[in-house]
Amino acid sequence: MSHAQTATPVTVDAGKHPNLQAALDAVPAAGGLVIIPPGNYEITEPLRVKTAETRIVGSGAATHIINKNEAGAPAFILRPPTLDTDKKAQLWRVQMADLRVSGNEKSGDGIFAEGIQEIYFEGVSVDHHGGHGIHMVNCTEDPRVADCILTYNKKSGIEILGGHDIVVNANHFEENWDGLRCIDAFNLCMNGNNIDDHLGNGVIIENTYGSVLSGNMIEECNGTAIILDRDCYGITLSANVIAHHLQGGIDLRDACGCTLSANTFVLAHVFSVRVGKDSERNTISGNTFCNTYIGAGKDKRPAEAKTPMGIDAGTGVLVEGGVNGLILNGNTFSGLSTPAVWSKGVVKNVMITCNLCMDIGRKLAKKSACFDLTPKSGVLIKDNLDENPNLRPLTSHA
16 A cells, blocks of 8 residues: 555645745645635746645635736646656546635636546636636546636636536636636536626537536627537537627537527627537527517617617527528517528528517518528428518518
8 A cells, every 4th residue: 555545634734834835745645735824925936736635725815826927827737746757647636715816917827727636616716817717628527616706817717628527606707708618528517607798708618518508697798608619419508698799699500419498698799599500400499589678668778879788689590501400499589680580591400380579670671581591491480479560470582
């Protein structure tokens, strides 16, 4: 039996060591608890965590690690020390909680983690970094991020490259470039997050399956709220509020066998949902697509304003040419400048049934179609309730 298996984990008081790196180095291979007292801790080189079974705990925002590095280095690096020579090296159960990590435009990631299994972040504030806030690479097994705040980072708030059974719950993302990117992974469970004011997009998922995004509030992206791309499949996007995006709400660029249900799309300027040509066999059901209508014939926002973010807007579902297999059922479309559903190119095997359309096509010519598709084969538009006397309810290309 190795020394690491027989040694006793320890508690390390970082205040009793000459610097934070010395405190982290005092943790034996068996692991331990590192307690960082309140204070501002300026660093110019990354703090390296090299031991498994290690928890690093601060005193809330009063424990503030300030990365002064201007050469693109992270504030923290969590990584097996032998990974360069042993590509299978791993560390298990490294945790960080209750502290703030800030950087600058020329610093790298706030926290970079590679090869850490069952990694866990809780109550960590990560802000103003030149890279990502939290960046996980091949932290494959059960990564968890909960109750953290990730703000003003030049890249993603959270960047996940390769991960299984991922939990990202109850976090706040504010004005990063993108909120979260999850690439080459599976089983992302992202629930109850607030994702606001992003310079790029809200959530980007690529080459990932078996995931669920539910109960998230995603507001005011300059780009798109949620993007599924590169062979995504078997993903459910449900009960999210998708509010105020200059591009779109949900972009199914390359996604198959996915469900969009019970989402509310409001103030999406170009499209609320786009179904790309590489996306097939998807279901869009029970969603609300709307503008800022508040009843009694009134909209909350004006039709014209000084900036695009200030105007009223509402859009429907854009289906790109080449789409094969799509159900739109039981949705409400109201106060839209666009048709409820329209296509750019030929589509097939599309069913549009039992939807409610009210006040559609505000910026369309009279006698435009509420459902404006170019069918190839197997397109069914039936039993929709259309309260738009100036628009034709069916396809203009039938």
